Amino acid sequence: MIISMIAAMGENRVIGADNQMMWHLPKEYKYFKNTTMDHCIIMGRKNFEAMGKKPLPGRTTIIVTRQDDYDAGVCQVVNSLEAAIEAAREKGETEVFICGGGQIYELGVPHSDRIYLTVVDFSKEGDVYFPEFDESKYEKETLHHEEVGERNAFAWTAYLYTKK
Numbered sequence: 257m258i259i260s261m262i263a264a265m266g267e268n269r270v271i272g273a274d275n276q277m278m279w280h281l282p283k284e285y286k287y288f289k290n291t292t293m294d295h296c297i298i299m300g301r302k303n304f305e306a307m308g309k310k311p312l313p314g315r316t317t318i319i320v321t322r323q324d325d326y327d328a329g330v331c332q333v334v335n336s337l338e339a340a341i342e343a344a345r346e347k348g349e350t351e352v353f354i355c356g357g358g359q360i361y362e363l364g365v366p367h368s369d370r371i372y373l374t375v376v377d378f379s380k381e382g383d384v385y386f387p388e389f390d391e392s393k394y395e396k397e398t399l400h401h402e403e404v405g406e407r408n409a410f411a412w413t414a415y416l417y418t419k420k
């Protein structure tokens with residue numbers, strides 16, 4: 257099973273503020289949706305709540321929390337990132353996606369075979385940042401670039417880092 261992370265960050269690595277995303281980029285969201293569709297996705301409890309405590313359609317959502325009695329509705333709840341990865345493996349998953357937020361990305365770096373990282377032309381400060389990782393351990397390719405336009409307030413580029 258391939259272990260992937262997927263995130264969108266600003267030029268300054270910002271990914272969120274006040275437990276929310278800082279931009280609304282429908283085309284980038286569509287890219288995220290297409291990439292993760294039909295797969296297991298792993299998210300931290302705060303990210304899950306930022307998304308309205310609802311599973312994303314067409315994907316199996318696994319929530320990571322330290323709480324023993326957390327109610328995530330139809331979503332599976334586990335107490336570590338490793339348990340989330342194992343849960344995906346047990347479902348026969350071929351590629352699992354770690355979808356944040358910041359704490360869960362930090363835990364995910366050493367596990368990641370692939371990092372799908374979108375860089376948004378945005379640099380306001382927030383309160384959660386994507387972790388630094390050793391880029392020399394990965395091959396980097398550009399998957400997509402989108403200029404500012406209708407329904408796209410900030411330019412963005414989607415990169416894929418694949419572990420060498």
Ligand SMILES: NC(=O)c1ccc[n+]([C@@H]2O[C@H](COP(=O)([O-])OP(=O)(O)OC[C@H]3O[C@@H](n4cnc5c(N)ncnc54)[C@H](OP(=O)(O)O)[C@@H]3O)[C@@H](O)[C@H]2O)c1
Nearest residue numbers: 263264272275276277300302303321322356357358359360
């Ligand atoms: N731009 C992007 O691509 C993107 C993607 C996703 C999220 N975000 C943003 O990221 C922010 C949320 O990130 P965050 O860092 O605050 O929170 P988070 O990573 O979503 O969730 C943190 C929670 O995960 C659980 N957790 C953390 N470490 C754990 C461990 N070792 N074992 C078990 N459970 C653990 C804890 O839950 P309990 O407190 O319940 O124990 C912790 O409070 C929001 O602003 C969101 O919008 C951005």
